[in-house]
Amino acid sequence: MIGITNGAFIALIALGYTLVYGIIELINFAHGDLFMLGTFVCLSTLTLLGFSTEVGTSGTPWLALLLAMIAAMIFCGVLNVLAERIAYRPLRRAPRLAPLISAIGVSFVFVNIGLFWQGPTPQRFPDLLPQYDFVSQLLGFTSLIRFTFKDLFVLALAIPLMLGLAWVIRSTRMGKAMRAVAQDSEMAQQMGIDVNRVIAFTFLLGGVLAGAASLMYGLYNNNTVFTLGFTAGLKAFTAAVLGGIGNVNGAALGGFVLGLLSALTVTYAGGQWENVGVFSLLVIILVFKPTGLLGQETGEKA
C-alpha cells in the first residue's frame, strides 16, 4: 500500500512536469525543488498556527491542515508562475538548451532558498493524522499489507485533484486553450488565444498540484529536507516519462506504477537500492520506449 500512496504524490508532481512539457516542451528541472519548498511552507504554516509538535490524541486540526495546504498551493503556484515569467518566457524562442539550463539554474536557486530557510538538517514534520490501520482494525489481522488512515487521506486528496485537473483540461475554456497551445502554439495565437497567459496558467496548475503534494508528503513521511526536491523531481520525471511525457493520464498512471515499483525494490533489494532502481527504470524506458506507456509517436521531438 505504501507503494500506491507514494505513487499518489509522485503522480501529482509528475503531472506538473508533464503539463509543462506538453505545452512548451521544457523539462522543468526546478519542479521537484518547488515541491520541496512547498513542504517548507506547510511546515511553517503549521508552526505558525501552533501545531509544530505532535497533537497525539487530541484530534486532528483539519482547519490548520487545510490552511497549510492552501498556503502551499498558492505559494508554489505563484512561485512557479514567477519562475516562468523571469527565467523561461524570455527564452521561448531560444534554442532548446537555453531554457533547460535556465531551469537548472532556477532549481539551484530554489534549493538554496530551502537551505537558508530551514537549514541543512532534516526537519521533523508534525505527525497530525490519526494512527489507524484499516486492515488490522477491521479485518482483524496484521500483515505486510497495511492500509492506514494516512493512506486513505493521501488518496482521498490526490484522486479528486487528478480528476479535477482532468476536468479543467477537458471541459473548461482554459483547458481547451491549453490543448490548442500544446498542439501548435503559433496557430493558437492566430486564433486569438493569449499564449503567454495559457502557459502561465499551466505553470500555475503544476505549482498548485506540487503544493498539494507537498502537504501529503509531509504528513505521510513526517520529515522534510532541502535536498528532497532533487530525488522527488527525478522520480516524478521518471513517472511522467513512464506514462508518456506530455500525456496527463499517462503521468498519473506512471506515478502509481513507479510508486509500486520503488516499494517493491525497497522490499526485495533494500532501501539503499531504491533510487538505483528508479533511475535504471528511467534509462531503460527512455532507451527502449521513449514514448512511454500511453504516449504517442511525436516524430522528431525525442
Add this chain to the structure above:
Amino acid sequence: MKTKTPAPPSRARSTLGWWYTATGKARERKMWGTIIGIGGALLFPVINSALGLGWEAKVIPIALFIVLALGLNVVVGFAGLLDLGYAAFFAIGAYTMAFLTSTVSPIPFVREGNHVNFFLAMFVSAAVAALFGVLLGAPTLRLRGDYLAIVTLGFGEIVPLVIKNTPEVTKGTQGMNPIGYPEIPGLQFAVDPIPWYYLIVAVLMLSVLITARLRTSRVGRAWAAMREDEVAAASMGVNLVTTKLFAFALGASFSGFAGSIWASYLQVIAPEQFDFSVSIFVLCMIILGGLGNIGGVIAGGLMLGFVDRILFDWINGFVHGLGAAIGNQDLRLMDVSRSRQLIFGIALVVMMLVRPEGLFPSARLRAELHAAEEDEGTVAQERAILVDVER
C-alpha cells in the same frame, strides 16, 4: 551573400597548428592567446612564489576541472549531445585508478603490494571510462536533446549510488585511501605540489591540442554537421552511429583521465565527490565560456575556478573580518561558500537571459543564437507591413 572562399590550408600548415584554420585577425588573436596561455601556465609557479599568493593547491583542481570541461565540450559543444551525467565518468576514472594502485583495492593482486604504474593506470582509467562512454552511448543513439540529457543524468546518479551501495568492492561511503602516486625519479609527488602542477598542465595542454585538432578534422566536421541537422548529416554520408559513439567515448576518456589524476592527487575518493553538482559545475564552465570554443572553455573554467576556490575564500575572510570588527557574531561565523550554489544558479539564469552563447562564443554558435532574433525581426517587419496594408 557572397563570400570569398579561403584557400585551403596547405598540408604543412595544417599539421603545424590549429590556429592556422582561422584567418586574419582571428588567427592573430588565437596565436597570441595560445602563446600567453602556454607562457602563463608554465610561469605560474614562479609568479605564485614570487608574489607569495599560495595558490598552487587551488590552481591544481582548477586545471583538472578545465580538462574535464574540455572533454565535456567535445560532447556538448562539438557534437551537440547534452550530457548531464559527466561526473559518472570522472568517478569511473578515479575508481579505476584506485582499484589499480590502492592498498585497499578489491583486486587481490594489487592489494598485496603489486600496484600498477601510475602512468599505465592513467591510460587504463581513460580506456575504462571510454568503454563506459560507449556502453552508455550505444543505447541512447536514437535519443536527442532533452531525453538524452535525462538518460545521462540518470546514469550520473546511478554510478555514485552503486559505488555507495557496494562497500565490499569500493569501500562505500568510507572512501578509498591511500592511492598510488606517480613515480618519476627525482620528483616527490607525495609532498610537493609543483610536479603535480606540471603534470596536470601537461595533460591540459595535450587535451587542448587533441580537441583543437579534432574540431577541424573529418570527425569534427561530422560532429558539427550532426549537431546542426542529423538527417541532413546522415544523408551526406556521415555515419551517425560511429560519430556519436566516438564523441561519447572521447569525452568520457578525458573525464576518466582527469578522474585518475584527481584520485591520486587527493589520495582519498568517496562517492559524494562525484554527484550531480560536479556535472553541473563543469557544464557551467563551458556555458559561461562559450560552448564549442576551446579558448572560451578555458577562460570560463579559469573564471569559475577562480570564483569558486579563491574569490569565495576572500569574501569569507572579508565577511569574517568585518564581523569581528563590528562585533557581529553572525557575520563572523557566516559561511559565504554555502551560498555558492545560489550564486551559480542565478548566474546560469542570468547568463541564459543575457548572453546565451557564453562570454567567448564560437562564431557558429553566435550566428545560430542570433538567427532567432533575426526571425523575430522579420516577423515584426511583416506585421508592420500588414498594418500598413490594412490602413
